[in-house]
Amino acid sequence: MKPENKNFFQKVYEVSRQIPFGRVTSYGAIAKYLGAARSARMVGWAMNGAGAIEGVPAHRVVNRKGLLTGKHHFDGTNLMQQLLENEGLKIRDNQIVDFEKHYWDPAKELTLDNF
DNA sequence: TCAGTGACTGACC
């Protein structure tokens, strides 16, 4: 099974599922990893449906500034923040504190061999 | 069918 055989959305879910506990990544990082760096919006759109899929931690995916731009898509107003705080992350003003330290780059720490 | 919108990003002025 090669990644080319999977839909873009499906690949986004596969990558998201492998985000380590307490780590976060960005939409662009996933998009770039999938070979569609300019389609970060599609990653965000994919996350819109990721909430309905078990095992896909959409709350660990934020924009490249570490800003929780998608928090309103969660049930609770601050559910996304609570989930991140539950993983040891600190949120301040809808933004992840020390985002760089918790940043997880799939292109560096993940290989397509896993697919 | 067409146009508008969106959980983004990089380039340009």
Place this chain on the structure above:
DNA sequence: GGGTCAGCCACTG
């Protein structure tokens, strides 16, 4: 150094 613009493509009315 900040604000603006274009590209990306699926979904909706």
